[in-house]
Amino acid sequence: MEKRILLHRGESVLSIHNNKILLEHYEQILFISANRVKVVTDAAEIEFVGEHIQVLALEKNELLMEGILSQVRFQHVQ
Known part of the structure; x- marks a missing residue:
């Protein structure tokens, strides 16, 4: 499966590849659970809904999830 970039505005970049979700340059995490993650970027408020969502890496400017x-x-x- 190829890498797909869903959002690229300002500095924020959202890409999905092999059930891994990478969000670069987010501003704030509003909510995290196994079924839902909600974050704010400079361009949008983004909500991920699904199953078995796990945060693999959390850094100042990057959020890596799988699910x-x-x-x-x-x-x-x-």
Whole structure:
């Protein structure tokens, strides 16, 4: 499966590859559970919905997750 970039605006980049989700340059994590993760970037509020979502790495500017996604919801911020 090829790498897919879903959001690239400003500095924020969201990519998905082999059930791994990489979000670069996020601003704030609002919620984390096994079924849902919600974060804020400079461009949007993003909610990941699925099953068995696990945070693999959490750094100041990067969030790496793994799981089975059923939805990715974007709400643009101004």
